Amino acid sequence: MKQFSDFPRVSLGILPTPLYRLPNISEAMGKNIYIKRDDMTGVALGGNKVRKLEFLIADAMAQGCDYMLTTGGAQSNHAMLTAACCDRLGLGSVLVLKKRGVWQKLGNQIINDLLGADVRFVDTDDYADVYAEMERICGELRAKGHKPYCVPVGGSVPVGSLGYVNAAREAIEQGAALGVRFDDIICCTGSGGTHAGMDLGARIYSPKTRVTGIAVDDERFRSIVRDLVNETSRLLEAGIHVEESDINVFENFGAGYAIPSSSGVAAMRMMASKEGIIIDPVYTGKTFAGLIKLNQQGYFDGRDNILFLHSGGAGGLFAIDIDHTED
Ligand SMILES: *Cc1c(COP(=O)(O)O)cnc(C)c1O
Numbered sequence: 001m002k003q004f005s006d007f008p009r010v011s012l013g014i015l016p017t018p019l020y021r022l023p024n025i026s027e028a029m030g031k032n033i034y035i036k037r038d039d040m041t042g043v044a045l046g047g048n049k050v051r052k053l054e055f056l057i058a059d060a061m062a063q064g065c066d067y068m069l070t071t072g073g074a075q076s077n078h079a080m081l082t083a084a085c086c087d088r089l090g091l092g093s094v095l096v097l098k099k100r101g102v103w104q105k106l107g108n109q110i111i112n113d114l115l116g117a118d119v120r121f122v123d124t125d126d127y128a129d130v131y132a133e134m135e136r137i138c139g140e141l142r143a144k145g146h147k148p149y150c151v152p153v154g155g156s157v158p159v160g161s162l163g164y165v166n167a168a169r170e171a172i173e174q175g176a177a178l179g180v181r182f183d184d185i186i187c188c189t190g191s192g193g194t195h196a197g198m199d200l201g202a203r204i205y206s207p208k209t210r211v212t213g214i215a216v217d218d219e220r221f222r223s224i225v226r227d228l229v230n231e232t233s234r235l236l237e238a239g240i241h242v243e244e245s246d247i248n249v250f251e252n253f254g255a256g257y258a259i260p261s262s263s264g265v266a267a268m269r270m271m272a273s274k275e276g277i278i279i280d281p282v283y284t285g286k287t288f289a290g291l292i293k294l295n296q297q298g299y300f301d302g303r304d305n306i307l308f309l310h311s312g313g314a315g316g317l318f319a320i321d322i323d324h325t326e327d
Helices: 023-029 049-062 077-089 108-115 127-143 158-177 193-205 221-236 262-275 284-296
Strands: 019-021 032-037 067-073 092-098 118-122 148-151 184-189 210-215 248-251 305-310
Touching (some): 019 158, 023 032, 032 158, 049 067, 049 077, 049 148, 049 158, 067 127, 077 108, 092 127, 118 127, 158 221, 158 305, 184 193, 193 221, 210 221, 210 284, 262 284
Parallel strands (some): 184 210, 184 305
8 A cells, every 4th residue: 555655745734633532522422422623724714625635735736736726615615725725835726616605705705805815706506617617717827827726626536535544544543542443433525525535544544443424415425435435545555445335424414505404503502512612504513413313313322432523614604694594
């Protein structure tokens, strides 16, 4: 198997992020619930995309690129963090965002403004239109002598997932230092790269640990995650191959992506009031709500040590009205 040091990587995050046991939540749930604080990766408001961008931006730089283009929803944490990381490294960036949901200057749009990010909205609900616009902007940049690098939504390509294979290794080592082997890791499944990296990392470094993603978007996530696990394994020469049935996903998107759900908001209140930790309505709230539901359904029976990945999302918190939920 290859080493992470065999791949280009730029240091952007403050790593390792903390990992510790949540005493009050553990007591309430009757399990040892640990948290991995990837909301504290240290760029802008933190979040999981920093780990992917360490590999993606380095790959771009190794190819001589000087511009990063990416996309997402109007409140995309990934796009905001791409702009923040590029700023730090002196690269250009263009964020081509879907004008769906909250696009007023709230939440991540405030941060994009502070960063001086070049944001272009596409008035569509179809990523095909967004990618066509990205291609057009790439053509413009090339005509001006630039070399752009395009990253699809969420940075969920194998090079990006390397960041989460490494995060799984980091978390498993931190667990071992505490004398704990995690029975389960629960993470969010959005565009799939985080889940795929955690799944592959657990298969490599702690094969008895089960990884389950909580789907917060009604995509065909199982096949997406399967493909990303297999392609990332090929990149790492890890020799692991999975089928769709090997991927554990629990659907908890409620009425749809970025629409707050009552269980998600209840999970946010529980995490805040019991542990002083803020999770968000789009990703981590629904993910933690999924963990609570799985516990109630007996999914963790006979399994005591559960790790919850806090993947960030603070920017979206101030753009979404949590008093209006749909289920
Ligand atoms: C993007 C994102 C996720 C989902 O990660 P994917 O790799 O896209 O599945 C989870 N939490 C937060 C806060 C995110 O921004």
